[in-house]
């Protein structure tokens with residue numbers, strides 16, 4: 761009986777944490793939307809004119825990997841557009857995934873660009889807004905180039 765009680769407790773705690781996490785994420789999106797209405801968290805324009813322009817076709821692998829200029833641009837673009845959820849310097853506070861642990865390399869590039877273009881919506885709740893139309897392809901790949909420089913093994 762004692763063991764059962766402990767198990768139930770743990771399950772309840774886990775459920776509660778999940779709920780709290782979900783609610784926090786939704787709260788953040790709501791706060792972001794409100795702030796947006798007041799004009800202070802508008803997606804920031806990112807100047808990528810110094811990079812090779814990529815045209816209209818979306819790449820599935822990062823054309824800027826290890827490109828110093830892209831890394832510099834991506835650092836600032838991340839802090840302006842992603843850090844409010846994923847943390848300054850990509851060090852997550854726990855609400856959104858810690859992007860330092862995203863694998864390096866082409867395979868994860870495709871996953872990355874898909875998430876950033878489309879965002880993440882679950883059961884009608886926006887966990888992460890889509891960035892297509894907000895950021896250029898060049899800006900997204902610059903962010904990915906920078907992220908790989910702060911990568912950590914799990």
Ligand code: HEC
Nearest residue numbers: 785789841842845856857872875876880887888889891903
């Ligand atoms: C409003 C908050 C918010 C903003 C802003 C945001 N994200 Fe996210 N992002 C999330 C959340 C929450 C998830 C996890 C969604 C889920 O549960 O699958 C996520 C998931 C991701 C993932 C998938 C990670 C994984 O391991 O599954 C990537 C990649 C990502 N975000 C990149 C970015 C980038 C790059 C930016 C900036 C251009 C950005 N995000 C802006 C909240 C945000």
